[in-house]
Amino acid sequence: MKRILSMIAVLFSTMIIAQTTVTGTVADENNNPIPGANVVVDSMNGTVADFDGNFSISVDQLPPFTVTVSSVGFDTVTLNVTSSNLNFNVTLTESQNLLDEIVISASRIAERLFESPVTIEKFDYQDIAQSTGPDFYSSLEGLKGVQINSGGLFLQQVNTRGFSTVYNNGFVQLVDGMNNEAPGLGFSAGNLLGIHELDIQSVELMPGAASALYGANATKGILFMNSKNPFDFQGVSATYRHGITSQEVAGENDYYDFAFRAANKFSDKFAAKITVSYQQGEDWHAADYRDINSLRGRYIEGVPGFKDPRNFPDYDGVNVYGDIAPLGAFAMTD
Structure with missing residues (x-):
C-alpha cells in the first residue's frame, strides 16, 4: 500500500512540475491596454487579453518555449519563456504593412x-x-x-x-x-x-x-x-521569368522577363537605388483579313465561290486600320 501511495505521489508531483504559468499585460506604445490581443503558445494552447489588457495562460510544458502575442493592426511580438510564473509587460507597435x-x-x-x-x-x-x-x-x-x-x-x-x-x-x-x-x-x-x-x-x-x-x-x-524606399529595402535582388507565348498565326515564341535591383543606405539622410528590367516576347499577330461587313465571306453575283474581300471598294478588314478603302488599295499576302 505504501508503494502505491508513493508512486501516486511521484506522478502527481511530476504533473505539478510540468505545469507552467505565464502572465502579463498587453499595451500599445501610448501604454493603452489592448483588449482581445491573442496570446498563443501553440496550436492547442492560447488565450486572449481581457478588457484591461491582462492575460494568464497555463500549459503542460516545461520551459524554455515561446509565446506569440498579436493583435489586428499591430506587429507580432514573440516572448521567450525560460521559467515558470513569469510576468511580461508586452508593448505592441502599430504595423506599417497593415496601416500604411x-x-x-x-x-x-x-x-x-x-x-x-x-x-x-x-x-x-x-x-x-x-x-x-x-x-x-x-x-x-x-x-x-x-x-x-x-x-x-x-x-x-x-x-x-x-x-x-x-x-x-x-x-x-x-x-x-x-x-x-x-x-x-x-x-x-x-x-x-x-x-x-x-x-x-x-x-x-x-x-x-x-x-x-x-x-x-x-x-x-x-x-x-x-x-520600394532604399532606406527600408536595401540589398541586391534579381528575378527571372521564362515562358512561351502561343498563337496559331504567330506560332510558339519564347518570353523573357529579367529584372535587377540594388539599393543601399549610405547614411540616415542619403540612400540610393538602381533598377534595371528587360522584357522580350512575341505578341499576337493581326492576320484576320475578313470583312467586318460580311464575316462569312463575299461573293459576286453570277460568279461561283467566295472572292477576296480586299478587292471590294467598301472593304473594312478586322485587322486593317482605316475605314473605307478604295479598290486595289491593298496588296496583302496571307
Whole structure:
C-alpha cells in the first residue's frame, strides 16, 4: 500500500512540475491596454487579453518555449519563456504593412487606410509575391471592381467603371506621385510605362468619381504605384521569368522577363537605388483579313465561290486600320 501511495505521489508531483504559468499585460506604445490581443503558445494552447489588457495562460510544458502575442493592426511580438510564473509587460507597435499611409482624393492628404472615407483597394508587395498572374499588373484584376483590358503583352489597362478600352481616357496612373501619362496620347500607358514588380512596394487603387479631385482627367479612377524606399529595402535582388507565348498565326515564341535591383543606405539622410528590367516576347499577330461587313465571306453575283474581300471598294478588314478603302488599295499576302 505504501508503494502505491508513493508512486501516486511521484506522478502527481511530476504533473505539478510540468505545469507552467505565464502572465502579463498587453499595451500599445501610448501604454493603452489592448483588449482581445491573442496570446498563443501553440496550436492547442492560447488565450486572449481581457478588457484591461491582462492575460494568464497555463500549459503542460516545461520551459524554455515561446509565446506569440498579436493583435489586428499591430506587429507580432514573440516572448521567450525560460521559467515558470513569469510576468511580461508586452508593448505592441502599430504595423506599417497593415496601416500604411496613403494619399487619397477625398482630402489629398496622408491618411491611414482604415480611416479613409472613400474606397481604397490595396495590393502590397506580399500580395504581389503570392499572385499567379504573368505580372503584377494583370493580377490587379483580383481586386474588387477591377477588370484588365489587354492590348498585348506590354499594353494592359485598368478598367474600374465598366466602360473603357486600351485607350483609357479618364484614368490616371501615378508612379511615386508623378503622372506617367504618355505624351501626345492623353492617357496612361498601363504597364508599358511604370515600375517593375521587383521594385513595387504597394499599389493603391481608388475607383470611381471620388478620384476626380486629382483633376478633370481622373473621372474613372486613379492608380498609385509606390516603389520600394532604399532606406527600408536595401540589398541586391534579381528575378527571372521564362515562358512561351502561343498563337496559331504567330506560332510558339519564347518570353523573357529579367529584372535587377540594388539599393543601399549610405547614411540616415542619403540612400540610393538602381533598377534595371528587360522584357522580350512575341505578341499576337493581326492576320484576320475578313470583312467586318460580311464575316462569312463575299461573293459576286453570277460568279461561283467566295472572292477576296480586299478587292471590294467598301472593304473594312478586322485587322486593317482605316475605314473605307478604295479598290486595289491593298496588296496583302496571307
